[in-house]
Amino acid sequence: MRLTSPPKPHAARTEQIILFRISGQLFALSSASVQEVRSVDTLAGSAKDISQPALRKVRQTVKRGELSLYVVNGALHFGLPASPPALVFVLRHTRTALLVDGIEKMTTMTRLQALPLAFCHEEREWYRGLTAIDQAVIPVVKPEGFLTRDELALLDESASSGDLHTDATPSNSRPSHISHAGESPSFAP
Amino acid sequence: MTSVPESESFVLLRLGDRRFAVAAGNIAELVAPSRIFRFPHRTPEIEGVILRRGRIVPVCDVAEKLLGKSLPVRRFYLIAQRRYVAQTEWVALPVTGECELILAEMTPAGESDLPHVSGWLSHAGEVIEVLNLSALTPVPQPSAAPITELALQDARP
Numbered sequence: 140m141r142l143t144s145p146p147k148p149h150a151a152r153t154e155q156i157i158l159f160r161i162s163g164q165l166f167a168l169s170s171a172s173v174q175e176v177r178s179v180d181t182l183a184g185s186a187k188d189i190s191q192p193a194l195r196k197v198r199q200t201v202k203r204g205e206l207s208l209y210v211v212n213g214a215l216h217f218g219l220p221a222s223p224p225a226l227v228f229v230l231r232h233t234r235t236a237l238l239v240d241g242i243e244k245m246t247t248m249t250r251l252q253a254l255p256l257a258f259c260h261e262e263r264e265w266y267r268g269l270t271a272i273d274q275a276v277i278p279v280v281k282p283e284g285f286l287t288r289d290e291l292a293l294l295d296e297s298a299s300s301g302d303l304h305t306d307a308t309p310s311n312s313r314p315s316h317i318s319h320a321g322e323s324p325s326f327a328p
Numbered sequence: 329m330t331s332v333p334e335s336e337s338f339v340l341l342r343l344g345d346r347r348f349a350v351a352a353g354n355i356a357e358l359v360a361p362s363r364i365f366r367f368p369h370r371t372p373e374i375e376g377v378i379l380r381r382g383r384i385v386p387v388c389d390v391a392e393k394l395l396g397k398s399l400p401v402r403r404f405y406l407i408a409q410r411r412y413v414a415q416t417e418w419v420a421l422p423v424t425g426e427c428e429l430i431l432a433e434m435t436p437a438g439e440s441d442l443p444h445v446s447g448w449l450s451h452a453g454e455v456i457e458v459l460n461l462s463a464l465t466p467v468p469q470p471s472a473a474p475i476t477e478l479a480l481q482d483a484r485p
Binding site: 152153154164166169171172217218219248249250251252253255256257258259260261262265267268269271274275276277278 | 365367368369370371373374377379382383384385386388410412415417419465466467468478479480481
């Protein structure tokens with residue numbers, strides 16, 4: 140008689156995420172979505188001011204090759220109290236550079252639950268879903284959710300109309316460390 | 329021969345000094361308040377979410393709609409099932425007192441009743457609104473995806 144071998148347990152699927160704070164609120168973001176992490180100080184000199192009164196969350200733009208990235212203030216985007224950002228995340232496959240207060244930690248999530256249907260406004264564009272980490276529920280942000288198509292069009296229009304001013308703050312920027320192919324973000328302190 | 333009216337089960341819940349009813353089939357459980365997790369969003373009726381049996385459950389304060397003010401004191405969450413077009417989800421309703429399971433005969437709502445009223449029942453000398461949770465809780469946009477769990481990116485074995 141042959142004994143059937145016990146079924147092999149399925150290895151848990153995981154996703155590496157960065158937990159970060161904006162105005163004290165914790166958010167998660169897939170680390171694969173982050174191309175580069177920089178100190179806001181390194182933006183000085185390379186950033187240009189942009190004036191779009193309808194979009195208070197974007198005040199600056201930075202050049203990355205042919206593209207202009209728009210620097211989004213995370214606190215204003217989410218309607219949180221203003222707080223001084225320390226870091227900027229350059230988000231892969233988007234034109235967003237996101238200002239955040241700081242990184243809490245890097246960890247993995249094993250489950251992403253869809254945002255309950257009871258949430259039925261802009262938050263459906265902001266979040267991929269919710270995850271539970273250490274008995275806390277954390278929203279997982281959607282990288283492409285920070286700027287809508289219409290907002291990008293508005294910003295592009297402002298940028299092309301020449302309403303840009305170079306940031307006069309003395310630059311202490313270091314060479315950018317853009318990782319094009321790797322999945323892990325590069326860090327430029 | 330006359331037909332005998334059929335009684336149904338209802339859960340009576342208390343919000344402040346008023347009582348309301350929900351069809352018992354729509355109720356999952358009554359739980360003590362647990363930690364509520366808040367994060368930025370733009371749906372005013374939703375306060376946040378709680379974790380219950382591994383599920384993330386939105387907390388919907390229906391008192392604002394029913395009483396015109398939110399509840400200063402809440403003793404329990406009544407976990408109810410909210411039916412959507414393609415799925416059912418749990419929603420936690422804060423209530424101020426213990427709930428009661430009763431058998432009663434419901435009079436269906438009339439045209440002049442508000443959308444959140446699915447009927448009326450008479451119990452212990454009181455006329456009580458039977459709530460239609462679909463009208464009382466936020467209505468999703470038609471494009472909202474009818475799924476509960478999402479695939480992870482960059483999944484590694």
